[in-house]
Amino acid sequence: MGIFMSCCKPSASDVITPDAETRRRQQVEAAEKRRAEEAxxxxxxxxxxxxxxxxxxxxxxxxxxxxxxxxxxLKWTAD
Structure with a gap:
């Protein structure tokens, strides 16, 4: 069973992670979206x-x- 499951998962080298700048930009966008939704x-x-x-x-x-x-x-006038 372990052999079957291991072939379905991508290996660590297959997973593409964005660079730090892209990740930071995405986090800022998500934070702004959450702030707008909360407001x-x-x-x-x-x-x-x-x-x-x-x-x-x-x-x-x-x-x-x-x-x-x-x-x-203010001017007070009494008639």
Missing amino acids: ARGVKDPERVKRMQQRAEEMERREQELQKEGGAT
Whole structure:
């Protein structure tokens, strides 16, 4: 039985392994894919989420600019 099984497996010299640079590139691609999948988990519309994040960042930036200028100037008028 051992003889039959040994002929089906490729020998160590038959197995082609990619060089270190190719393997590193493949690992980076796989990691980026996993990160993207994890970020999109449970999100129906990832583009909408990106737009909302950009809008929130823009609002924060505007608030910081207003604080630098001395805050928002609101005028109170009583009629």
